[in-house]
Amino acid sequence: MDHERSRELYDRALSVMPGGVNSSVRATMPHPFFIERGDGGHVIDADGNRYIDWVMGYGPLLYGHEMPDPVSAAVQSHAAAGPMYGAPTEIEVEHAEFVARHVPSVESIRFVNSGTEATVSAVRLARGYTDRDKVVIMQGGYHGAQESTLVEGTPESHHPSTKGIPESFAEHTLPIPFNDPEAAKAVFAEHGDDIAAVLVEPILANTGIVMPIDGYHGTLRELCDDHGSLLIFDEVITGFRVGGLGCAQSKFGVTPDVTTFGKIIGGGFPVGAIGGRAEIVEEFTPAGDVFQSGTFSGHPVTMAAGKAYLEYAAENDVYEHVNRLGRQLREGITEICADRAPEYTVVGTDSMFKTVFTREAPDDDADCCMSGCRQDPSCSRYESCPKTGADVAAAETDRWERVFWQGMKDEGVFLTANQFECQFTSYAHTEADVERTLEAYRAVL
Missing domain, CATH: 3.90.1150.10 (Aspartate Aminotransferase, domain 1)
Structure with missing residues (x-):
């Protein structure tokens, strides 16, 4: 060539x-x-x-x-109407309603602009909702280019995984091995009252595709319930790809408190989203006190593409x-x-x-x-x-x-x-x- x-x-x-x-x-x-x-x-x-x-x-x-014809038509229609407005549009509501109907964890959803923005916002939301600081992540997991999760090591010895992040930023992040329920139990035994959330990909999808061992996510669910922490599934990759319209959480039969999305939910356009129980997600401003905002969030072309993408999947093979x-x-x-x-x-x-x-x-x-x-x-x-x-x-x-x-x-x-x-x-x-x-x-x- x-x-x-x-x-x-x-x-x-x-x-x-x-x-x-x-x-x-x-x-x-x-x-x-x-x-x-x-x-x-x-x-x-x-x-x-x-x-x-x-x-x-x-x-x-x-x-x-x-893109299938209905998706292309939806994108062209909304693009022709104007690039964006700085005000809400009906298509945002319709897309949110569709996702809430199909994903087990989602009662309320906030659309953002990337998977990284979704996970950044989800960590802030968990800390604000629980009034705690520590977050458990998986060694080898990936949650975007954000300071709270670009951390490596162990719960006892951890540090940023890249230059440019102060050591103090990693202080409240606790990395544990994926698929090790005993390590999860140990970190909760040591820090349970301070853990705001466990942030985990249902399948490690940026690390060679590592499936969970039987019962692993159920263990995380029980630990979070016992200690008042939130279970956050990062479904930026697996969302609407594994488990169909119900996402990976429906495949594994474990419902998180919060789910982050990206990729398919925007129909190939830049997107991210944070969905979950209404009482949690509505802690975002202006309903609550956890600040979250964005100029391009809920962009009408992205919302039209994402909604049409998922509707076509629901109606075809x-x-x-x-x-x-x-x-x-x-x-x-x-x-x-x-x-x-x-x-x-x-x-x-x-x-x-x-x-x-x-x-x-x-x-x-x-x-x-x-x-x-x-x-x-x-x-x-x-x-x-x-x-x-x-x-x-x-x-x-x-x-x-x-x-x-x-x-x-x-x-x-x-x-x-x-x-x-x-x-x-x-x-x-x-x-x-x-x-x-x-x-x-x-x-x-």
Whole structure:
């Protein structure tokens, strides 16, 4: 493939943007390829190269790069009426009503502009509602670029995970391992009266897709109830992708007090949201005393796109299609790995998938999870499958980035560029896309 035009654009970008990109995950080696346009389940770069796209904008593109006609019509109608107003619109109310009807935890919702803004606001809300300061997070979890959660370590020894955050900001953040109920019990035994909330992704989705062990979220729910803390599910990635319109919380049967959203809830446009029990969410100003506001919050074009996105999914076979393709990919990759790289672990559920380059093969892969790791204790891989963010971090990340990703790109398959970000199927993808991707896996792995 020729990448001369992308190379030229990257050279120009380095002169005016830090690292040549506006989001660090886009800084692929040796340089990014610049996208010119999307086409269904594919993208075409600036040099005319065509790729099957499993990145899907890092999750929001449930329909790929072609919006269904009702979604496109809704977007065009609201865009034509004016860009924004600084005043409420009916479409905000309609979108909020739709979400509240379908998501178990949502009685009231505040729309914002990004997943990061949603989680920032949710942490402030939890602290204001409980009059407590400490927040429990999961090691390896990701909740956006915010000071309260860019923290690593243990409850006894923790510090910011990036420069630019004062040590004092991390004082009230308590990181614990995902899927370790004893660690959760211990942190509550030590700090329970001071914990405002547990903030957790139902599935670690920015760390190779780590499923919860059976009963883990139920344990978190009980601990929060016993100590008067809030359980916050970060469904920025899983929302309206895992578990259908009920989101991951309906799949796992655990209802949080507060849920954060992003990505799909805005139909591919910039968005975030915080939903939950009315008595909690209505602590936001002007109803309550926790300040929250934003110029572009509830933007009418985003609200129209998000509402039409979800309505189309409710009226068509969208989830059946994307979940079926996701299962076919995971099962196909599992078979290829069993033959060529038995130490690797295929992970994911519904329309999410990834291959984690783990380092230990099972003694017998005959009873391994064929459709993505489910944290099944009867599986022969159970002891070595990734259960925490640290397990994924110990995988062969350099091999993924420097060898595998590059090889798949050369085969015309666009995957997330690092070991950690997950990949997604869309309504625009086809079984032919799946087969072509499996062929690329066989050629590259």
